[in-house]
Amino acid sequence: MSGLHTENLTKRFGDLVAVEDVSLTVEAGELLCLLGPSGCGKSTTLRMLAGLETPTEGEVYINDTEVTDQPPYKQDSSMVFQEWALFPHKSVIENVAFGLKMQGMDKKARREKAREMLEVMEMGEFGDASPTDLSGGQQQRVALARSLATESPVLLLDEPLSNLDKRLKEQMQIEIKEIHSQFQRTTIHVTHDQDEAFTIGDKIGIMNDGRLVQVGPPREVYNNPKNKFVEEFLGETNFIKGSVEQVVSDGVVVSTGIGEPIRIPLQNRSITEGDRIHVSIRPEILSLEPATAETNTVRADGSHNFTATGTVTNLLYRGSTVRYYVDVGDTSMFVEKTVGDSSIDEGSTVELQWQATGLLCFDRSGDKIKVQS
Ligand SMILES: Nc1ncnc2c1ncn2[C@@H]1O[C@H](COP(=O)(O)OP(=O)(O)OP(=O)(O)O)[C@@H](O)[C@H]1O
Ligand SMILES: [Mg+2]
Structure with missing residues (x-):
């Protein structure tokens, strides 16, 4: 009942x-x-x-x-x-x-x-x-x-x-x-x-x-x-605009404002080259480390692990966590870490890492596109 x-x-x-x-x-x-x-x-x-x-x-x-x-x-x-x-x-x-x-x-x-x-x-x-x-x-x-x-x-x-x-x-x-x-x-x-x-x-x-x-x-x-409205409303996230460069057998290759194209395992077959999509990278899937000399580039590797190098522009203390704002090229991203967890300061060069499987993608009209699991 x-x-x-x-x-x-x-x-x-x-x-x-x-x-x-x-x-x-x-x-x-x-x-x-x-x-x-x-x-x-x-x-x-x-x-x-x-x-x-x-x-x-x-x-x-x-x-x-x-x-x-x-x-x-x-x-x-x-x-x-x-x-x-x-x-x-x-x-x-x-x-x-x-x-x-x-x-x-x-x-x-x-x-x-x-x-x-x-x-x-x-x-x-x-x-x-x-x-x-x-x-x-x-x-x-x-x-x-x-x-x-x-x-x-x-x-x-x-x-x-x-x-x-x-x-x-x-x-x-x-x-x-x-x-x-x-x-x-x-x-x-x-x-x-x-x-x-x-x-x-x-x-x-x-x-x-x-x-x-x-x-x-x-x-x-x-x-x-x-859809994108729910994603935006439920949690603060990093939305990145992307454009589909290539459709491959296990997904799509998307170029975004943050470096080299990323490969995303999307299920939706109606996505075609040139389509514009929104990619949500939630702060909890992002890791933040001081950049080392070898990783000082933006690249994508075949295992769906992504790295982008950026500069910390701001730190915002929020109780037990601290939010880092990081500029990667023209895109501003944010990451949250526990206070006392790191010695990264404003102006530091940092490396952001995430996995493509943790991404959420939305089409132009805001509807969610399924990611292959
Ligand atoms: N008696 C009324 N006469 C005319 N318009 C109304 C009336 N009551 C509500 N509205 C309008 O209906 C819409 C929905 O209002 P409602 O109060 O249900 O929103 P809400 O989700 O409860 O918002 P809030 O979070 O601010 O309380 C608003 O545009 C409001 O101006
Ligand atoms: Mg109300």
Whole structure:
């Protein structure tokens, strides 16, 4: 049984298509992170799922029952927003019990349930406090306790952690994951933070321009991005423009801005000479060493190991790692290494190495081209 699914969900505001033809399935008990740039339609999708917005076209199903035209208070979902929306004049416990009151539960039972949920969120001692006296993270826990209390089968979280500082955010990510495994509620968690999606999602769904581009387990999407947009959005990478010089039996020979042509084992037979492609060289497949006299050239060898020599133009310290920006001819590349790992400085001549099997290639329109394994 699917916990939640949509068919061809579309929302237009006048001429603007905010959500276009989204068919999405979240299995019962699964946590899906919906990820995408600002304005791509994440909140509008969630609002339609919650019944707060009427779809222009398409259907919404919860536990295989259609709920598209049901008003929100009848729909079995509960939603937590970025701005938390606690009632400032009610106590914490009244806030948590609010949804239960709406469901008609008697006062004693709902206070008991609310207390239990506050305990789960480690907020038990704050029941009588006013939400205005709580920190951001504490308010967020109350909002989560409130949405969990109703026991609705679907939990919809719209960037619930975006107002928290880094440390608290990471702590709450772990808590959301734990609570999810404890309660097994079908959950959609919207974020535009890739790390967050990878930390907590059983699956991630990537949206762009109103459309759902790709859905799958985080590793699968990361290792096999469907197109250039997903590759660019999921991780920072070195994109290099290339042009196909020659099609050979086991792939193609591509000339790029970084030295001699590279041989890439591409599967796609529709690639022909002269085609322009984009090659993504992720920083994690690049190794960086001080250049030695013998390797001070840019070359490609038959074993698909590639070497390019460049100059370090900048170092950027990012906590435990340092990012090296390296100019190779006209192309600027970056590599990350652990701090304290090397003595390479700005201005050093360095050698970059990588293997062709770790490359991802995209055609002119951005679709992924399969690499032979
Ligand atoms: N009520 C509305 N009336 C008109 N346009 C709207 C309305 N709600 C959303 N939009 C538009 O629909 C598009 C999608 O908006 P939405 O809020 O769903 O994006 P989002 O992915 O949640 O973005 P963000 O990450 O910034 O929260 C945007 O272009 C937005 O301006
Ligand atoms: Mg939004």
